Every structure is written in structure tokens, then in C-alpha cells.
Amino acid sequence: MKIKKAVIPVAGLGTRFLPYTKAIPKEMLPIMDIPVIHFIVEEAISSGIDEILLVTSKDKKCIEDYFKPNAKLEKFLRDRKKIDCLKQLKRVPDNFKLYSIIQNEPKGLGHAILLAEKFVRNDYFTVFLPDDLIFSKKPVIKQMIEIFEKYKKPVAAIEKIERKKISSYGIIKPQKIRDGLYNVVDIIEKPAPQEAFSDLGIVGRYILPPQIFNHIKRNQTNIRKEIQLTDSLKKLINTTGLIGYEFDGMRCDTGDKTEYMLAIFRYASIKKELTKKFKKEIKKIFRF
Structure with missing residues (x-):
């Protein structure tokens, strides 16, 4: 069973980055010269995904435009012999099918995923936050797909969460399979630290079965009239099962200003042509 589809919810308002996000989607925040959404799509394609659905809003057309060819710009760069610029432009992924659907109101992650039902049909699919x-x-x-192929169960990415941040995450009750891999026995959404089952929280990558849609349809809205995903994940535990996987990698929550800056620093530190100069300049900044 090959997983070939991805759902990426991008309809959020990005209020933590106002006033920038008044005009520019938060998914287009730059990590140096590349927007966040570029990295997400690149991860999907590098993992074998070839169909992507953006659950978007009517004000975010520029996200789709970013992934479309721009023949006029390419011609300009060729005519001016700006070969390096043309190479940079060619970094934008285009070897996939891109679809979109409008989420008219911000009704929660569960609602955003429900809008993908016709796109997904009867296939297992990935979700990228x-x-x-x-x-x-x-x-x-790709790491998670390998887990799925072995265990034939839905998979959620998890990581250890600092105690002070536990109340911002869905926290799992784990049953260990091996180091870094757990059967999820229960989930509690945004608990107080003293009420949490563990320090393992679900983060923004999922492999989900088509059965998730029926679970979402039966969910009640929360106090903010949103349909969240946690209740549906809890129902999966009792039907298909759910695996929590501690991935190998460093996560930055680019919706948080501090972590957004850390993402830029992290990216600069792994770019060979920038590393030496970057480290030198950073030392100057933090000398004071």
C-alpha cells in the first residue's frame, strides 16, 4: 500500500505574526530565501508523495502561485544571463500535482482535514502542519512511511515536550514497542502538566486512514465551535490502532517568533557557503 497523497492545512490567519500576515500568508514567511511552505512540500515530494491538497483560504492565492511556473521571469533571467538566479528559481518543486480547496472559516484542524475527504477517497494519506x-x-x-509499512497502522509524530509547554499539545499515554516507538493507549488534549500521561506530545506530521473522516463527522465542536482532531485520533486507537513515533530530526515551530528565528539560524548553520560567516557574525551579536 503506497502512500502518495498529502493534505496541508494553510487557512490559518497567522495572528501571532501580525502585521506581516495581514498581507502575506504565514506559510510564506522566509527562512532566508525560501518560504516555509517550500520546505514542507519538498519534504512531501522527497518522501514519495506526488499529490498535494492545500486546504486554504481565498486570501492565500500566492501560495499556489509560488509553485506555478513563471515563464516571463524565466525568460527575463535567461535573456540577462542571470544563470545563478535561474538555478535558484528552479529549486521550487514542480514535479507533483497541486490541488486546493477553500476553508471559508477557521473551524479547526479536524474540519480542515474533513474537507480533504473527496481528494483522499479510500487511501491512507499524510498530513503536514x-x-x-x-x-x-x-x-x-519518509521515516513515518517506513513505520507504517512495517506495522500497518496510522502514525503520529511525537517528541518530548518541555513541562512548561505541555498545556499546548496533545499528550499521549504510551505503551512502548521499542525505543522511540509506542502504541498510543490514550490522548489528552492540552492538559495541565500534572494531569499529563507523559511528556510525549503529538506534533505536525500524521499518516491517517480514510476511516478518520467518519470519526471527524461524529465529533462535537469545542467551546470555540471548532472541530479538533484529537477526539478522532482517540477513536482510531480503538479501531485501527495508532502508533506514536519519535522522529529523527530537529523541529522548529515557525508559528512562534523565537522558534521561527531559530529555524533561520538552523538553516544558515547547515548552508556550507554561509556557515563560516554566519557563525562569525552571530558571535558579534551575542558579545553584548
């Missing part, structure tokens, strides 16, 4: 940018040697979704 684009705030979570993960630097890794092997793409995280």
Missing part, C-alpha cells in the same frame, strides 16, 4: 518545520537527514514523513 506547516508551522512545524523539521530539519532532518531523512525526511520525517
Whole structure:
């Protein structure tokens, strides 16, 4: 069973990055010269995904435009012999099918995923939350697909969460399979630290079965009239089962200003042509 489809919810308002996000989608925040969404799509394609659905809003057309060819710009660069610039332009992934559907109101992650039902049909599929940018040697979704192929169960990416941040995550009750791999016995959404089952929280990568849609349809909205995903994941535990996987990689929550800056630093530190100068300049900054 090959997993070939990805759903990427991008309809969020990005209020933590106002006023920038008043005009520019948060998914287009630059990590130096590349927007966040580029990294997400690149991870998907590198993992064997060839169909991607953006659950988007009517104000975010520029995300789709980013992945479309721009013949006029390419001609300009060729005519001016700006070969290096043309090479940079060619870094934008285009070897996949891109679809979109509008989420008219921000009704939660569960609702966003439900909108993908016709796109997914009867296939297992991946979900990427684009705030979570993960630097890794092997793409995280590819790591998770390998787990799925072995255990034939849905998979959620997990990581150890600092105690002070536990109340911002869905926290699992784990049953160990081996180091870094767990059967999920239960999930509690955004608990107080003293109420948490563990320090293992679910982060923004999933492999889900088509049965998830029926579970979402039966969910109740929360106090903010949103349909969240956690209740549906809990139902999967009792049907298909659910595996929590501690991935190999470094995650940065680019929806958080501090972690967004860390993502830029991390990216600069692994770019060979920038590393030496970058480290030198950083030392100057933190000398004071």
C-alpha cells in the first residue's frame, strides 16, 4: 500500500505574526530565501508523495502561485544571463500535482482535514502542519512511511515536550514497542502538566486512514465551535490502532517568533557557503 497523497492545512490567519500576515500568508514567511511552505512540500515530494491538497483560504492565492511556473521571469533571467538566479528559481518543486480547496472559516484542524475527504477517497494519506518545520537527514514523513509499512497502522509524530509547554499539545499515554516507538493507549488534549500521561506530545506530521473522516463527522465542536482532531485520533486507537513515533530530526515551530528565528539560524548553520560567516557574525551579536 503506497502512500502518495498529502493534505496541508494553510487557512490559518497567522495572528501571532501580525502585521506581516495581514498581507502575506504565514506559510510564506522566509527562512532566508525560501518560504516555509517550500520546505514542507519538498519534504512531501522527497518522501514519495506526488499529490498535494492545500486546504486554504481565498486570501492565500500566492501560495499556489509560488509553485506555478513563471515563464516571463524565466525568460527575463535567461535573456540577462542571470544563470545563478535561474538555478535558484528552479529549486521550487514542480514535479507533483497541486490541488486546493477553500476553508471559508477557521473551524479547526479536524474540519480542515474533513474537507480533504473527496481528494483522499479510500487511501491512507499524510498530513503536514506547516508551522512545524523539521530539519532532518531523512525526511520525517519518509521515516513515518517506513513505520507504517512495517506495522500497518496510522502514525503520529511525537517528541518530548518541555513541562512548561505541555498545556499546548496533545499528550499521549504510551505503551512502548521499542525505543522511540509506542502504541498510543490514550490522548489528552492540552492538559495541565500534572494531569499529563507523559511528556510525549503529538506534533505536525500524521499518516491517517480514510476511516478518520467518519470519526471527524461524529465529533462535537469545542467551546470555540471548532472541530479538533484529537477526539478522532482517540477513536482510531480503538479501531485501527495508532502508533506514536519519535522522529529523527530537529523541529522548529515557525508559528512562534523565537522558534521561527531559530529555524533561520538552523538553516544558515547547515548552508556550507554561509556557515563560516554566519557563525562569525552571530558571535558579534551575542558579545553584548
